[in-house]
Amino acid sequence: MKPLGRHVLAEIYGCKFDILNDIKKVEKIMVDAALEAGAEVREYVFHKFSPQGVSGVVVISESHLAIHTWPELGYAAVDVFTCGEKVNPWDACNYLTEKFGAEHLTAKETKRGILPEIFTREAVNL
Template sequence: MHTLGRHILAEIYGCDPSILNNRSLIEKIMVEAALEAGAEVREVAFHKFSPQGVSGVVVISESHLAIHTWPELGYAAVDVFTCGQTINPWDACNYLTEHFNAEHMTATEVKRGIFEEPVKVANL
């Protein structure tokens, strides 16, 4: 079996609420997580909600990292999707868990684009 990508759905619990409610800090940590995994960052977009919470996405050449936070619960829902074989999405998830000062993370990996034979992708 061959896959086009790996998609990690991470549940990060027991995070520092002050980090999860800080848009600029969340953006910085998310970009650093992408770089830590070896990804090439293309664009970032983050939004701070009132009274609390942050949502955002880091678009990478290899796909994306996305987050939504609930500071009042110390919880962050994260998704890291990487295409190709050179980027390890688990590196990004572990980086986020550490830098959110989280107590624990649970995650599921989904293989995306499963094929019997290797797929040759044409350059458009």
């Protein structure tokens, strides 16, 4: 059975401080990563922490991209969740790794929404 979505959890290391600590740069790179992956961007919101760090989410028609940065450590925690077959979450992760000037990416993918046959049969009968 096909999953409803793909969820990539990414650990991005060795990123440039000046990028990870700049809310406008992080926002643009995240939105562009969604577009690069073929997603349709709906909305986005980002917050700058003091003294450093940025968190944000990009809502896409196909689900979302989220980030939290630790510029002082050169680290970004990212998750990219996509539904359907049109958007490739790995394209977004690779784009982010490049644009953050990262040295290393560690990531894992989880299939989401693999429903047992009984639930899909019952849903059809509703």
